[in-house]
Amino acid sequence: MALKPGNKAPASGQYGVVGPRGGKINKEVTVVKGEPMPPTQKPRQTYVMNDPSNNKSGKTKN
Template sequence: MTNKPTLRPGNRTPVSGQYPVVGPRGGETGQEVTSVEGRPLPPTPKPGQGYGKPDVTRHKK
């Protein structure tokens, strides 16, 4: 299953969760990062990579 990058490093995180790192063509890398809503996404390990759809963190507000 391909998961095209929907977010780039430096973009603001829309919702808190674990974001998979995906290659330029959408291939899975097996890595993921945890990011908090409103914070910028961290740099990816290699150029051209981005972030796919998140596994949303569930928490009480």
């Protein structure tokens, strides 16, 4: 699930930047659950979860 800049993060962790055609960009950001995703460097880039946090504060309830 790709997240656009400004969307709230569904879980805490590290998110990688993905280009408009799906290619990975060598940039990661750490975001806390419920915080808005930061702006990207270029238009049409999105975020995908790379590494969820290991504590229980950011995990979604099943």
